[in-house]
Amino acid sequence: MREFNGRILFTGFGVVARALLTMLPRHVKVPFRNITVMDCEDRTKVLEPWMKKGLTFVRERITPANMTRLLSTHVSAGDLILDLARSIDCFEILEWAQKNRVLYLNASLESWETIGPTAQKPSIEKSLYPRYSKLMPLTTRNGRATTAAIDQGANPGLISQFVKRGLLDIGEHVLKNETMTRGRSRQLERLMAEENFAELARALTVKVIHCSEWDRQRTSQPKQHDEFVGTWSVEGMWDEAISPSELAWGTHEKNLPAHAIVPQTGPGNMIILPQMGMNTWVRSWIPNFEIVGMIVTHGESFTISDFLTVRRRGRVVYRPTVHYAYLPGNETMASLHELRGRNYELQPRIRIMTDEISDGQNIMGALLMGPRFQSWWTGSILSIGDARKKVPHSNATAVQVAAGVLGGLLWTLKNPKRGVCLPEAMPHDEILRIAEPYIGPVVSQPAGWTPLQQRRIFFGEHPDVQLDFSDPWQFSNFRFQP
Numbered sequence: 001m002r003e004f005n006g007r008i009l010f011t012g013f014g015v016v017a018r019a020l021l022t023m024l025p026r027h028v029k030v031p032f033r034n035i036t037v038m039d040c041e042d043r044t045k046v047l048e049p050w051m052k053k054g055l056t057f058v059r060e061r062i063t064p065a066n067m068t069r070l071l072s073t074h075v076s077a078g079d080l081i082l083d084l085a086r087s088i089d090c091f092e093i094l095e096w097a098q099k100n101r102v103l104y105l106n107a108s109l110e111s112w113e114t115i116g117p118t119a120q121k122p123s124i125e126k127s128l129y130p131r132y133s134k135l136m137p138l139t140t141r142n143g144r145a146t147t148a149a150i151d152q153g154a155n156p157g158l159i160s161q162f163v164k165r166g167l168l169d170i171g172e173h174v175l176k177n178e179t180m181t182r183g184r185s186r187q188l189e190r191l192m193a194e195e196n197f198a199e200l201a202r203a204l205t206v207k208v209i210h211c212s213e214w215d216r217q218r219t220s221q222p223k224q225h226d227e228f229v230g231t232w233s234v235e236g237m238w239d240e241a242i243s244p245s246e247l248a249w250g251t252h253e254k255n256l257p258a259h260a261i262v263p264q265t266g267p268g269n270m271i272i273l274p275q276m277g278m279n280t281w282v283r284s285w286i287p288n289f290e291i292v293g294m295i296v297t298h299g300e301s302f303t304i305s306d307f308l309t310v311r312r313r314g315r316v317v318y319r320p321t322v323h324y325a326y327l328p329g330n331e332t333m334a335s336l337h338e339l340r341g342r343n344y345e346l347q348p349r350i351r352i353m354t355d356e357i358s359d360g361q362n363i364m365g366a367l368l369m370g371p372r373f374q375s376w377w378t379g380s381i382l383s384i385g386d387a388r389k390k391v392p393h394s395n396a397t398a399v400q401v402a403a404g405v406l407g408g409l410l411w412t413l414k415n416p417k418r419g420v421c422l423p424e425a426m427p428h429d430e431i432l433r434i435a436e437p438y439i440g441p442v443v444s445q446p447a448g449w450t451p452l453q454q455r456r457i458f459f460g461e462h463p464d465v466q467l468d469f470s471d472p473w474q475f476s477n478f479r480f481q482p
Contacts, residue, residue, distance in 0.1 A: 001026075001027060001028065001029050002027065002028050002029065002410060002413055002414070003028075003029040003030075004028050004029065004030045004080070004413055005030070005034075006030075006034065006075075006078045006079040006080060006103075007034045007035070007036065007074065007075050007076075007079040007080070008030060008034060008035045008036070008075075008079065008080045008081075008082060009035075009036050009038065009071070009074045009075045009079070009080070009081050009082065010035070010036070010037040010038065010039075010082050010084060011038050011039075011062060011081065011082070011083045011084065011085040011088060011093075012038075012039055012083070012084040012085025012086065012088075013037050013038075013039040013041075013043045013046075013047070013084075014084065014232075014233055014352070015231075015232060015233075015352050015354065015394060015395065015398040016084055016107065016153070016232065016233075016398050016401045016402050016405070017037070017082070017084045017402075018046065018393070018394065018398075019391045019394045019398045019399050019401075019402035020082070020084070020402040020405050020406060020409075021035075021037075021050065022391045022392070022394070023390075023391065023402060023403070023406050023438070024406070024409075027406065027410060027434075028409075028410070028413070031054060032050060032053040032054035032055045033054035033055075033056075035050075035054075035055045035056070036055070036056045036057075036058060036074045037050075037055065037056070037057050037058070038057075038058045038059075038060055038062070038070065038074070038085075039057075039058075039059065039060075039085070040059065040060065040061035041059070042059055043057060043059075044057060058070075058074070062085065062088050062093075063112075064089070064092070064112060067088070067092065067093065067096065068096065071093070071096055071097075071100075071102075072100070075100075075102050076100065076102065077100060077101040077102065078101065078102075078103075079102050079103065080102065080103040080104075080105070080409075080412070080413075081093070081097055081102055081103070081104045081105070082105055082106075082405070082409065083104065083105065083106040083107075083110075084106070084107060084405070085110070086110060086233060086235055086236060087110055087111070087112060087113070088110055088112070089110065089111050089112045090106060090109045090110050090111065090131070090135075090150070091134065091135075092112075094138075094148055094150075094420070097146065097148060098145055098146055098148060098420075101146045102146065103146060103147055103148075103412055103413070103416060104146075104147075104148040104149070105148070105149040105150075105152060105405065105408050105409055105412055106149075106150060106151070106152075107151065107152060107153030107154075107156075107157060107401060107404070107405055108151060108153065108156070108236070108299065109128065109131050109132065109135065109150065109151060109299055111131065123244040123261055123272050123273075123274040124244075124261055124263060124272050126243055126244055127243065127244045127246045127270075127272045127297060128243075128246065128297050128298075128299060128302065129246060129263055129266065129270050129272060129302070130266075132266075132299065132302040132303070133263075133265065133266030133267065135150065135420075135422075136266075136267065136306065138420045139419070139420045139421065139422055139425070141419065141420075144417045144419075145417065145418075145419040145420070146416065146417065146419075147412045147415055147416050147417060147418040147419065147421060148419070148420045148421065149408040149409075149411070149412050149421050149426070150420060150421065150422055151299050151300075151303065151422055151423055152404055152405060152407070152408030152423050152426070152431075153401040153404045153405055154364060154380075154397075154400040154401040154403070154404045155211045155213065155298060155300055155324070155364060156298060156299040156300040156303065156423060157300075157401070157404035157405070157407075157408065157423050158364075158380070158400065158403070158404040158407070158423075158431070158432070158435060158439070159211045159300045159304070159364070159365070159366055159379075159423075160300060160303065160304055160307070160422075160423035160424050160428075161407075161423065161426070161428035161431045161432050161435075162365050162366040162378045162379050162380075162428075162432075162442070163197075163209060163304055163308075163366045163368065163378070164195070164197055164424075164428035165378050165428055165429075165432060165442065165444060166366050166368050166376055166377075166378035166444060167197055167200050167201055167204065167206070167368070168192055168195075168200075169376065169378065169444045170204055170206075170368065170373050170376050171188055171191070171192045171200060171204060172192075173373060173376075173446065174188065174204065174372065174373060175188060175189065178372075187203065188200075188203055188204075191203060197307065197308060198307065198308045198309060198310050198318070199310060201308045201318075201320060202310050202318040204370060204372055204373065205370040205371050205372040205373075206308075206320050206368050206369070206370045207250060207252050207320055207321065207369055207370045207371070207473035208250065208320055208321045208322075208368075208369040208370070208473050208475075208478070209304060209305075209308075209320050209321070209322045209366060209367065209368050209369070210282075210284045210285075210293075210322075210323065210324070210325045210366070210367040210369075211298065211300055211301075211322075211323070211324045211325065211326075211364070211365075211366060211367075212284040212285060212286050212291065212293065212325045212363075212364075212365060212366075212367045212377070212379075213286070213293070213324075213325070213326050213327065213362070213363065213364040213365075214286050214289070214291050214293070214327040214362075214363045215231055215327070215328050215329040215332070215360075215362050215363075215396075215397060216329065216360040216361050216362070216363065217231055217329050217353065217357050217359075217360035217361065217362060217384055217395060217396055217397070218329070218330060218357065218358055218359055218360045219331055219353050219356045219357050219358060220356055220357075220358045221353075221356040222331065223331040223334050223335055224349070225338075226338075226347050226348055226349060227335070227347055227349040227350070227351060228332075228335040228338075228339070228346060228347040228349070228350045228351070229331035229332060229334075229335050229350075229351045229352075229353060230328070230329075230331070230332045230335070230350075230351075230352060230353070231328075231329060231332070231352065231353055231357075231362070231395050231396075231397040231398065232352070232397050232398060232401065233352075234346075234350040234351075234352065235346070235350075237328075237332065238339070238346050240277060240296040240297055240298070241276060241277055241278035241294070241296055241336060241339070242276050242277075242278065242339075242344050243276070243277055243296070243297045244272050244273060244274060244275065244276070244277070244297065245272070245273040245275055245276065245277040245279075245280035245294075245295045245296065245297065246270050246271065246272045246273065246277075246295075246297050246301065246323075247270065247271060247273075247295055247301055247321065247322065247323035247475075248269050248270055248301045248302065248304070248305030248306075248319065248320070248321060248322035248323065249262075249269065249270065249271045249319075249321060250305075250319050250320045250321035250322075251316060251317065251318055251319045252320075252321075252471070252473065252474075253321060253474060253475055254468070254471070254474060255474075255476065256271065257271070257273060257475065257476075257479075259273070259274055260272070260273055261273070261274060267306055267309075268316075269302065269305045269306050269309060269319060270301065270302060270305070273295075276344070277294055277295055277296030277297055277324075278294055278296065278336050278339075279294075280294060280295045280296075281293065281294060281295075281479075281480035281482075282294075282295055282323070282325050282478040282479060282480055283325075283451045283477075283478050283479075283480055284325035284367060284478070285367055285375065285377065285447055285449040286363045286365065286367070286377065286379075287363070287377055287381065287443060287445065287447070290449065290453075290454070291325070291327045292327065292480045293324070293325030293326045293327040294324070294325070294326050294327070294328075295323050295324055295325065296324055296326055297324075298323075298324040300322070300324070300423075301322045301323045301324060303422050303423065303424055304322050304424065305319055305320060305321075305322040307422075307424040308320055308322075321473075321475060325367075329360070331353065335347065352395075353395060354393055354394055354395050354398075355393055357384050357395055359383075359384060359385075360383070360384055360396075361381055361382055361383040361384065361396055362380075362381075362382055362395075362396035362397045362400060363379070363380070363381045363382075364379050364380055364400060365377050365378050365379010365380060365443065366378050366379060367447065367449075369449075369450070369473055370473065371472075371473070373446065374446070374447070374448050374449070374450065375446070375447035375448060375449045375450065376444070376445070376446055376447055377443065377444070377445060377447045378442065378443065378444040378445075379442070379443060380400055380439040380440065380442060380443070381443055382396040382399060382400055382438075382439050383396065384396050387399040387438075390437070390438050391438070399438055399439065400438075400439050402438070403434075403435035403438035403439045404431070404435055406434060406435065406438070407426075407430070407431035407432070407434040407435045408423075408426065408431065410434055411426055411427070411430060411431060411434075450472040450473075450477075451472060451477045451478045452467065452469065452472050452477055455467070462481065464479075464481045465481060
């Protein structure tokens, strides 16, 4: 157990923060009087057991006008901010934390502005691409600055550690099962030993990476009319669902999707589709099911693809296609369909499922695909029963996210002078070792799946049917056309 004598400020107290607060005393020895929870909603009832131990609850909404006052009241140099709130601008709170030498950790790259369905902006401005383009230069100027762990939840977060673990496991599999020259074998062993993941992915011919997730948790209290039901932040799901779909575009791809927007500034690793993520569907795979999931915007698409990019003389020679493929649970799917009928205005009532979940599991991991090994899945299959044993009154999704945050938190306390760090900069083995007791065991297995398997064409005359049988890993083969 790590001892921490500083103060800890939680900004936001949703289902993930509640799970994390349950985990925290098992790993960090810190007086409860040193912990403050700040949220715009009244969380007194749920926080009562911790408040009796000395925890402080402050009911406030952090805004641009009051951020400096509120933060400086509750933390100072050497303390820690766990930013799990919606709509606090990451760059402003990050700048304040760095300037005041306060450790900082978040699970997503938020901004002050809620996107909303009426925002009249070009698709690229509504995407995450400008935010990550702004963030990346900050990660290269670390020096000895105070650590700020960015995007370290489950996805983004653990998914990047799953990718690293998966690449190493694929390498072991190839070395054991492929016949190759002594030189090629030594090269692969060297890349694995050095953990040169970009060159390793290239050597293994990884073409596509999905963050594939199927939330199979079911409830005894079905969704009601004018209600949005989910297992994590409803507002966060809404924002992602109605934002433009975006994905990292691999160097192996032959043809851009129709109407794709190619950014003219920044690293150029992404494309934006001018349609909502909730209406953009792809075929994917989780053990042991083929699924059809949504390409909703997610930070790991940007950071994983950038991390695995290989350049020669300033020119990109290798990059995989990377994107999310998310199949939510039944109640969320019904909520999204009702949302369409509401012209994408969020329902007036929202609910996060916890104790009313009757059974099921959340399956989330990295599906790595390429011709040398076909496909491989590395991730977490967490049942609601196992989640409740570790964290009562939670759900499998929230426990997975909180476990990723916990891993980043303990790494941050151990490494307080590492500057701005994304999940790819953190040691995957250490993070997964912390998270695995909550989300595990981590599954890492060959999948043997391609998007052309068991594919049936019902309307061959349709112009959107553009299968490429010469290369299964083309994006056009993954697109789901109803």
